[in-house]
Amino acid sequence: MSTDEPDPVVQPSEYVSDLPIGVELKPKVDHFTWDVFPFAKDDEGRVRIRRLDQPVLPEPPRNGEDGPRDCVICAKPDEKYLWTDEHWRVAYQDPEERRGSLATVFLEPRVHTDLGDLPAERALELGPMIVRVERALASLEGVGRVHVNRWGDGVAHLHLWFTARPAGMLQLRGTFLPLWNSLLPRVTTQYFDGVNMKLAAALEKDGGRAHVR
Template sequence: MQDTPPSVPDFTQWPSFPFEGDLHVKQLDEPVPVEPPRRGEGNRECTACNASDEAYIWVGERWRVRAMDRPTGLPMVLILESRSHLDLGDLPNLLAAELGVMTVRLERAIRSLDGVARVHVNRWGDGSAHLHMWFLARPYGRLQLRGTFLSLWDSILPPISEAQWRENLAMVAAWLAEFGGRPLAEPPRIQWQAPSSLTPAPTGGATEEPEEETASVIEAADEIPEAEAAEEPSPDAPEQPAAPEQAGPPERAGTPQQPEAPRQAGAAQQTGQQPQQAGAPDQAGQQLQRAETPKQATESA
């Protein structure tokens, strides 16, 4: 065996190759006489057989689909596993036929996601003896990710958002559930965030108006619309006839109305005057003085 490593292969110059710079080929180790057992072989436990259905996004009678523990660089990475502890070459005819159907069905579900151009299907099988097929989604428009090195780019690209990742998982699970089985992936919860204020922010050149004091709900429910201020009659205008009964002293603004309020309103209508407005006692007092003048003149006569 040659002591010097071979030259760097041509695929390192491909646009899809994720590395550049001064590259070197590692020395190849000597072959071992006996390969170590994979997970699920010999005395090693099988991770897939010990996993519960809650660890998967979709489960059926003979197949299960699981995802990574967290978002990765690709839009979607899923693994199709058989429930039975079998490898690819050990599948009976029924499961072998279903594997083809499940592969096509899962590929279509992943390809239906937004931003997915192609789905790469891989099977290595060097780490586990339990059959598991890899499905890797290539982002649309990322031509540099085409081909053999998509699995490497998955570890290099920044991970997608967890909300988008969970939404994609829920959509794939729902797609598979249309043909049977049980979906376990749920979409992310909507984060409702109400604005702190409904008033638009003032622009730089606009003048800010003083803010009104915010009333509570109870105060707003008990609020009574204010009447317009009574107009003061001109000196040349004829005097109105006196009211049948003398109105009481004007009420102070903010105090509860007395039982005489309806009679005052009626007197104001007969004399042609407008109802008194709370908060303007001076004008109301002047009107009462004018209304008392004809009555006092009659009594003195």
């Protein structure tokens, strides 16, 4: 083994050091009342898998389904974003809604469109933009992996989720990371602002404009 290789990370990050490890979590939201949560409790308080409901067809419209006029993403000014350029915007979590994640951001085209209708020019830029946002998140201290998701069940305007999994927290791997983020206590305002500043600066290095400094 070469002696030039960097030492592996063996110390938990500031984020992980602040996690309530070994403590019972008491989240503000009762997940058992959440209509998409797959588990329910029976009369004896035992956890079981929820029974499937009847389908809802046609499905109710998502926000922005009828165009940009009522779209919450189109209505948001650039100043409320982490970073923007001519065609793309990167949003941070609403500070009031923020949960326990190390970092969660959203990549959105400026044009009001969903993934299947993305114009060809934007579709060509999407791959490089995904890589760029992933690299910005991966440059933060203590990131084990960056998860990239597109669900789109709430808003019709394309938005990709990027969530950083803290290094060492193997329980937070894979598809349960978003759920854990709603269970973990909120990060402090100081930590949240510091992460957003670093991300905005990392994105701005390759062009566009940071809105958080």
